[in-house]
Amino acid sequence: MLYGSFGHFQASRSGVHKGGLHSTLVKAGFVATRISVTSLNQEIVRALAREGIPSVGMSPFACGWSTQRRNLASANASQIIESLHAGFVPVLHGDAVLDESLDCTILSGDVIIRHLAQLLTPKYVVFLTDVHGVYDRPPTDPNAVLLKEIEVDDNGGWSIVKPALQGNRKGVEISVAAHDTTGGMETKILEAAVIARLGVDVYITKVDTEHSLRALKGDVNTSSDDWLGTVIRAAK
Numbered sequence: 001m002l003y004g005s006f007g008h009f010q011a012s013r014s015g016v017h018k019g020g021l022h023s024t025l026v027k028a029g030f031v032a033t034r035i036s037v038t039s040l041n042q043e044i045v046r047a048l049a050r051e052g053i054p055s056v057g058m059s060p061f062a063c064g065w066s067t068q069r070r071n072l073a074s075a076n077a078s079q080i081i082e083s084l085h086a087g088f089v090p091v092l093h094g095d096a097v098l099d100e101s102l103d104c105t106i107l108s109g110d111v112i113i114r115h116l117a118q119l120l121t122p123k124y125v126v127f128l129t130d131v132h133g134v135y136d137r138p139p140t141d142p143n144a145v146l147l148k149e150i151e152v153d154d155n156g157g158w159s160i161v162k163p164a165l166q167g168n169r170k171g172v173e174i175s176v177a178a179h180d181t182t183g184g185m186e187t188k189i190l191e192a193a194v195i196a197r198l199g200v201d202v203y204i205t206k207v208d209t210e211h212s213l214r215a216l217k218g219d220v221n222t223s224s225d226d227w228l229g230t231v232i233r234a235a236k
């Protein structure tokens, strides 16, 4: 899912992700956040319709989804599943939702896709973002190395399979933008690891590139060097 910064500025400015709906500022931020993300959702549905793809926009908040300390508490997917059976492509988005402890928070699209993967066990999952994949350090650093393959074990521990990194370069360092309310690339990797443990390969790659088209078709071969992206999969 790629929503860029849609919703994040509105949410972070008023602190919607931290809760506190009794405050007029948070309430207004909640509304502004939803206007932003639902507007983008409508644009995406319209763009897909122009290409002849019958998609339907679905908002987690409007579907009654809610959280408990930011973890999904109620997330009935029957409307999504029925829409798929009826031949529609459901398009969801990260949303401002009600939270049982905090009053309200921001539910990330990365958490939503993990929940749907747990329910539907797809062949693979693709995350499209604004960089080529997961790097060993923030890609703003010219020495950052793109990690092509990461394996996740049964305990959730993970190791970098490709490329082979030397000594003190074996970890991943992540930075998160100040306006980001859902944890940025860190959340993406954590949720991708949960999906990979289901036996579902996850591809993280850059939107609007040949690499994204190949990932969307499931045409990814990590042994060839011409695909740019990160594959996260379960250890064999």
Ligand SMILES: Nc1ncnc2c1ncn2[C@@H]1O[C@H](COP(=O)(O)OP(=O)(O)OP(=O)(O)O)[C@@H](O)[C@H]1O
Pocket: 001, 002, 003, 004, 005, 006, 109, 128, 129, 130, 131, 133, 134, 135, 136, 137, 138, 139, 140, 172, 173, 174, 175, 176, 183, 184, 185, 188
């Ligand atoms: N180690 C890292 N590897 C890859 N990207 C990183 C790393 N550290 C920080 N980043 C930053 O993470 C950003 C992508 O994460 P982000 O959560 O913004 O993804 P998105 O899917 O594009 O946006 P959104 O989730 O808001 O729709 C990149 O712009 C990149 O600069």
Ligand SMILES: C=C(C)CCOP(=O)(O)O
Pocket: 001, 003, 004, 006, 007, 008, 011, 033, 037, 093, 094, 095, 096, 106, 107, 108, 109, 110, 181, 182
């Ligand atoms: C409402 C917002 C800010 C959506 C956030 O969702 P994400 O960018 O997918 O983590």
